[in-house]
Amino acid sequence: MTRFSTLVVATALSALVSQGVLAQQPAAPPAYAPTVGQAGKDVIWLPTQAWLIERMLDMAAVTPQDRLVDLGSGDGRTVIAAAKRGLRAHGIEYNADLVEHSRRSAQAEGVADRATFSQGDIFQSDFSDATVVTLFLLQALNERLRPTLLAMEPGTRVVSNTFTMGDWTPDDEVVGESGCTSFCRAYKWVIPAQAGGEWRLGEGRLALVQRYQMLTGTLTRDGRTMDITDGRMDGRRISFEAGGRRYQGEVREGRISGQVEGAAWSAERPG
Incomplete structure (x- = not known):
């Protein structure tokens, strides 16, 4: 490009700038940042500490x-x-x-x-x-x-x-x-396993009433019916007391398997 041509281009660019044609483009907006207390669908937004x-x-x-x-x-x-x-x-x-x-x-x-x-x-x-x-x-x-x-x-x-x-x-x-x-x-x-309802223990019977992770009910063995106390679920783990003995086990696929005073015990859903 000749010196004359360079001068013409520079003059033209200067004119365009002065007319706002080549004015500086606006800066990009800042990245979004949340505001404490801003409204949401169901609750306002508050950050957990x-x-x-x-x-x-x-x-x-x-x-x-x-x-x-x-x-x-x-x-x-x-x-x-x-x-x-x-x-x-x-x-x-x-x-x-x-x-x-x-x-x-x-x-x-x-x-x-x-x-x-x-x-x-x-x-x-x-x-x-x-x-x-x-x-x-x-x-x-x-x-x-x-x-x-x-x-x-x-x-x-x-x-x-x-x-x-x-x-x-x-x-x-x-x-x-x-x-x-x-x-x-x-x-x-x-989240507790669902243990409420009827269970068979050989010739015995375990009847559990479940409210969330808490258990009540009765255990019937050898013709004796005993109230269940301190019964609860911890995930699949079950524990309760009946007749002065502590029963512990795991509930899985319609079966309870566990220990009571060092001896194995199990129960199954009827039917």
């Missing part, structure tokens, strides 16, 4: 073999914390902006291979493959989820920030650090 997340994961006794699902995962911090412990963790969140924000955070933290997120309604989503479920919802929403949770694999751990499951008594709870004034408590439940 980092120390409580760690306590919740400890309560659930998570291992790298677990699959954790966080219902209403917000900014992804619980899922990311679980992934940092080596778990496969997944968050379900209704707000698409929060989902994308969580994915960026997982990438930045180097755990995107283990921390995943999907946009969806927790009441319409399938999370039946989880071995640990975490949530920070209102009690009414927990109760709405309760039938789905109780249908999950026995032994699945459910941990909730602050809010309970109504009349379903928790198996464990932790209280926050000194000076914590709000959202300082977590509760844990273990």
Whole structure:
């Protein structure tokens, strides 16, 4: 290009800039960041405190073999914390902006291979493959989820920030650090196997009444009927006292197998 041509081009560009034709393009908008208290589908968004997340994961006794699902995962911090412990963790969140924000955070933290997120309604989503479920919802929403949770694999751990499951008594709870004034408590439940109903023990009979993980009922052996006390389920594990003896065992596929005072005992569903 000749000196004259260069001068013509420079003059033309200067004119275009002065006319706004080649004005600087506007800067890209900043990446989305959530605001504490922002409205959501069912609840406002409040982040779980980092120390409580760690306590919740400890309560659930998570291992790298677990699959954790966080219902209403917000900014992804619980899922990311679980992934940092080596778990496969997944968050379900209704707000698409929060989902994308969580994915960026997982990438930045180097755990995107283990921390995943999907946009969806927790009441319409399938999370039946989880071995640990975490949530920070209102009690009414927990109760709405309760039938789905109780249908999950026995032994699945459910941990909730602050809010309970109504009349379903928790198996464990932790209280926050000194000076914590709000959202300082977590509760844990273990999904129980279904042991309620009639069982045969040889010529004897075990009749169990189950309310969540708690058991009452009677044991009839050798013509003697005894009340069951201190009965409960812990996942598939069953324990109760009857006639001054402590029965322990495991419920699986229509059969209970276990020990009582060092001797084996078993029971089967009739029919």
